[in-house]
Amino acid sequence: MVRYGCFPFVLCLAACNPPASEDYASRPSVVEERTSPTEPIDSPDTEGAAWAMSETSGRLLYGKPGHAPLLSLACEDGTLVYTRYVAADPNAKAVLALIGNGHVERLWIDAEEDEERWLWRGRLAADDPRLEVLTGPRRVEATVPGAGSVALNASRAPGEFVTACAAELTPPPAPQEDPA
Template sequence: MPTREGAPDGAVRMAMPEGEALPGVRDGESQASWAGGSDGLSVRYGHPGEPPLVSIACREGVLTVTRHAAAPVGAQALFALVGSEGIMRLPVDATSVPGQRGYIWQGTISADDSRTKVLAGSYNGTLPGAGMIKVSAGAPVRDLIGRCRRSAPASAPEPVAPAQVAE
């Protein structure tokens, strides 16, 4: 067999077994989707039975958005989300999550912020070093955002100046 020009000495061409997918290549039947957490305060986006690609949790009216991709220690970035419901650049930090090795990207946003509508629709998210992710819309994430807005602590009443108090 003739050697291809530029090929390493002694290189051998190997055939891939038929019907076997390459590592990291999906069979095309599995589709990522949103699923609600058992606590009712979180949702995750990903393929069934695999770690999530994106997750969102609510705590006292604040949404924590996590992009489950490796982040360098101490890194900060903007998670750019461009979708059917608008554009948002969410500041994220490399965050250590208990029970998980390494760091992943995480940021927070008030559930009352009008930009959260981007999270409820389909969007493309881009993060330095983590590439682009395509996320589809889903009822679980829309429901979580609505519940989170309602769970925000009531704002404190505006202070009243002494001159405004009726005697």
Template sequence: MRSCALLLASSLALSACDRSAPEQVPDGVQQIALDDTGPPQARAFPSPDTSGAGWTVAANGQAILFSDPGADPWLTLACDLSEDPARFTIIRHAAALPGQSALFPFVGNGMRSRFLADATLGQTEDGGEWRWEAVLPVDDPQLDVFAGTRDLTATLPGRGMLEISSSRIPGQFLDWCRAGGEVAEPEEETEAEAESES
């Protein structure tokens, strides 16, 4: 009986120790909950309304931009003529995180192309943005998806689908890049021309 009483007293003493004041955290040490660790949660974005969008030529003449008039672009096609062969870059201006990669499929002009896009920190007038970029030699046959005047769709997982109305501009820009910039640069499409092609 005495041993039971001693055991009970010891248990109570240990329980009292467990209820002692919380341990002090040294200065400069930050505590975080385990729930706050790990990679950020993926977020899906809706497809933008591109019904009023069109192509314009960038100020430097080395890229074309797909956007609503006067708005930031959703898609950029760029040509770097300093490389041999020239490099063709497809940029999807959508939220990206460092280290991410995704397949970026385009469908149109009688074919389907899937480009491997990586999250890349690009420079903008306002500083920088994390966006998706696929870079290929301009003679890559997958780029022929742009060589035509039919509608295109471009779907980036989690970032929605871009519906791109028929236009001659992407095909002309691709031809210009493949020719080393020696043919006339593409001109901006007028509204009347866009309507006649649809």
């Protein structure tokens, strides 16, 4: 009898609240509607593209001679900064997929504002094992969704750059011997 005693009370409570779908169309939107992302671009032609050190910034640039770079590597105190030079949506986040040299890696890459434009940029400790994808002598495919796929032609330059950047990491101090 106790089980059925609360049943009328539950029915009364349910009758007080309209179903979730009632008058749904007239409810105000809680969040702003998202605008669509920019249209994806085609992959650039990389025939004749090569790696070269920038004379002014200390970055390793990849692209066709005489044209804007497609990708760059920079070193900041043992941190490798990788940049894909293509327009990005403000504050967007993505994954840079790297395939080559016997590796498949995915690195975080975010849209960052750079001189009034948004570019894809990511950072990773230069001694991170995931960067081995760049240290081999073979071709690497670098893809950011919507920003095309860049074929990084075979070169030892990125591997040498990553190795040199990792050397900038300060090793932890050696433990001091106990004088006792």
